[in-house]
Every structure is written in structure tokens, then in C-alpha cells.
Amino acid sequence: MEDAIEQVPKPVITNPSEWEESYRSLLYVFSGLLVTWMVLVLVWTLNTWTRRRWQTSNLQWMLTAVPLLKSLVLGLSFSFWYSCLNLSTCSFWVAFGVFVSRIFFETACFVSFLLIAHGYCTMHEQLSVSERRSIAGLASLLYLTLTGYKAAVSQFSVLVVLIYGLLLYVIMVHIARNLSVLREQLQQIQDGGVHILHTAIYTKYTMFKKFQRAMLMMVVAEILMHSRADGMANEYWMRLLVRELTEIVIFAYVGLHLALPPL
Template identity: 55%
Template sequence: MGAEEVYKGSTSASAELNESYRLLPTIYLWFLTVWAVSALSWAINTYRRRHFQTNNLQWTLASVPLIKALQLGLSFLFWYSCYNLHSCSLWMSFGVYITGVLLQTASFVSFLLISHGYSIMCERLSVPERRTMAALGCVLYLTLVGYKASVPYFTVLLLLSYFISFYVIFHHIARNLVVLREQLSFIEDEDVHAMHDAVYTKYTMFKKFQGVMQIVVVAEIMIYMKMDDAADNYWYRLIVREWAQFFIFLYIGWTFRSRDISPHFSVMPIVKSKEEIIGPPIYRIVCHFFLNYLQEANHIMLLLLAASSITKE
């Protein structure tokens, strides 16, 4: 049963519970263990690998399994109290409702961060990007609250919010892939291979993320389709949905985990320039340093020639 159904159903604690829901406490406890272990492993790996690369993105992604574990914990307590203590807590179901909304919002904010190339293409986002992301996150949160509370017309608003969010995500993924392809071509043409592994790794990451986001679109469509809400097979659909969600985030987390990828993976501009970055950042820095060195050497040579001419005179 979704968060909104739990919230509505708990208002009548004395109502007779369907026996087909008796498996829910066990299912929620099992998934709580899985997500809690995943969140702990993610945090430990991010902390241990903090010296290898900029891991601000990894710490941000760690919030998703934590919120999910909290939601599953509240769901377990709610259904356990309903069946074993014969008391369905309204506040517990409201906690499930709120954490469900927070989970979806945090997930999409994480997707937006990845699509913008945060900690991959640049160290931090620009002010317009942060404002756009904050606006999308707030709109998504409010529309989710209205939709789950069955407020009229919020279904249309939620669909519109999803459409805009997915459009922004896929647009930025495509733009980053174009930039990385240009950088790879630049490396091959100039025969400079110092950054090849790092740039190719980033390109592979975005290609994998693009594929998994297409799966997320299909999954979201299936979740919000009007399916049969019969109680006799709800636990089965719950297991399928939870495993699908877990494997999606496991794949994303594994792709963007902290690791010793390449010596130059963390070399990136502080903020993405409005102009297209054709050359890899480290190569541009080296070229700039080399040009400055030539200018200084030329200046020294001119001084030496001037001093030599004065000495001869």
C-alpha cells in the first residue's frame, strides 16, 4: 500500500485489516535491512575513498538510501503495530507519507545533480543552475504532496512537473555527452593521452546514466498507471516495485561511487563555462602554463641580448 493509502487507511484504526496484508511487516523489515546495509556501505566507502576524488556528489547521493531506510522503518512499525498491537498510528502513517514524498524529491534532485555534471564536469554548479534545480525540487515536492492528498487537478500538475524534470535531465546529459565527445576527439587529434582515461570514464558514466534514466521513465509510468489495487496480490507488486527501485539506485550508486578511477579524474573547472569546453581542463591548463613559460623565456632572452649589446659597446 502506498504512502497515501496508508495515510488514509489509518484514520479508521478499528477497521478490520485484510489478512493478505499480514506479510507486509516481514517484507518491510527485509527491505529495511537491505537499504540500511546499503546506506551504511555507501557511507563507509565514500569516507574511505574521500582522498581519491571530489566526493560531494557521493555524499549527496547517500541521502537517498537513508531516507528510504527511514520510510521502510516507519512502514514496518505501522503495519507491525496494526497486526500485533491492534493500534494503527496516525502519526506513523503520516511519517510514511512525508518520507515517501521526500524520497522522490531527493531522488530527482540527485538525478538533476548528476545530469548537470556536479563533481564530474565541474566542482560546483553556477547560480542559475542552482536556482533552477531548487525551483524544480520545490515544485515537484508540492505537486507530490497535492497528488498524494488527492487534491483536484494535481495529477496534471504532477505530470507536467515530471515532464519538465525529465526534459532538463536528458537535455543536460546530452549536452555533457557532446562536450565529452569533443574532448575525446580533441585528445585523439592532438595526440595527448594524459586525460584520455579520465574523459572516457566520464563519458561512460553519462552513457550509463542516460540508459538508466530511460528505465526510470518507464518505471514511473508503470507506477502511476491505474493498476488493480486488489489486496490479494498487493504484497507481490510491492516486492517487484521495491526490488526494481533498489536495483536502479544500486546501479546508479555503483556507477558514481567513490573510487581511484584516474589520476586526472578530479581535474575540472570550478564552474562550467557558458562556452563549450573543447579541450580537456588539464590540457588547457598545461597549454596556458607552457605559453606563459615561453613568454617569460622570450622576455629573458630579450634582456640578455640587450645586456650583451650594451657590454659590447
């Protein structure tokens, strides 16, 4: 995931009007994405509200902070490019706001993924002290690494790949562990002939399978995006659009299709 302002390529353009035209498409991209994410926030909130009587925790409400942060990032990005292209004023503070909010967004993404992978509010009502410390440590490490990476410190380019790999490994390990536990529970229910809890256990199993597919989809999308270095993939706005659409699909998949069943 790249920053919407800090990593824009610098084309060789001598005429200022040509520079403006080359990046004017970003206004349409950011405005369209902003509207899409705001709609996603609205649908997510309505979906959570309608299911509130079946919710045993505030996890679904906590996850709403992620698309809200994304909407803030896109709103600030649109404001930056609009002022640059139409008002000839590129605000440092707006750019800094994009820088900080983007880091918060990416950190919140992986914290939410870690909470779901650990089975918070699905497998366990509360996380253990060691699990909470582990998530807090990984989140702090990711935040510091992203800060250095977005600040264009060359050494952090390798570190950010390593921390992403570590986070995805931890997420996949915990998903596989929870799936194994749920499979054993389903087998015990079938062997014992007790079908009262079968629906609830199977719903949790299906949820983790869907979440596992969403994580794999994110990994494949990132690999494909970074493996293409020619054609349209080399155009910044096209790479940005594909990356943002991937994020929308993942969070729509996670937020709208992964119901959190009661414990």
C-alpha cells in the same frame, strides 16, 4: 511512486481477521526492504569512505542522504503496519511521518539526479547561479506537487505526471549535452595525440552513459508498472515489491557503479 500507506486499496472484507491476513504480507515486504536498504547504506558509505582520497567534493556523501531517507520511510512503514496488524493500533503520527518522509525522499531523489545530470563535481566544480536557481525551483515545485498528490487532491494527479515528465526531460537534456561535450573532448584528444587526459575524460563519458541508462530504466519500469492492471499487478503488495526493487536496482547502480572522477 506511490505512498506506502495512503494509497493502499480497500478490499471488501467483512471479517477483521481476513483483513489482517490480506495485509500481513506487507510486514515481510517492508522488513525485507528495510534490511536491504540498510545494507545498501552501509555498502554505499564504505564505498565512499574508501574512495575519499580521490573525491574532490562532498557530492558522494550528499547522495548518501537518499538511501538514509528511504530507510527511514521503510522503518516507519513497518512500524505502522506492525502496530496495526499485531497491536490493533494504527498511529496517526507514524502515518504522518511516512507521508512527510516519503515526500522528502522523492524530492531528494530528483535533486540528486539533477545535480549529477548538470555535471556537478564532474563537469563543473560549482554550478552557476542560474543552474542552482533552476534546481531549487524544480525541487520546490516537485515538493508542493507531491504534497497535494499524497494528500489525495484530485487535481494534483495530472500535475504530478507533468512535473515528473518535466524533470526527466531536463535530466535527459543535460545528460545529452554533457555527453556531447565529452565526445568532442575525446575527439580532440585523439586528433592531437595527447593521451594523458584520455582516461579521465572517458571515465566521465562512461559514467554519464550509465546514468542515462539508469534514468531510462526508471522510466520504463514506471510505465510498465502503470500499464498493467490485471493479475498479480493488481495486488498492492506485489506492485509495491516490484516498485521498491526497481528503486534498489537504480540506486545501487548509481551509487556503486558511477564513480565520480576528479575534475
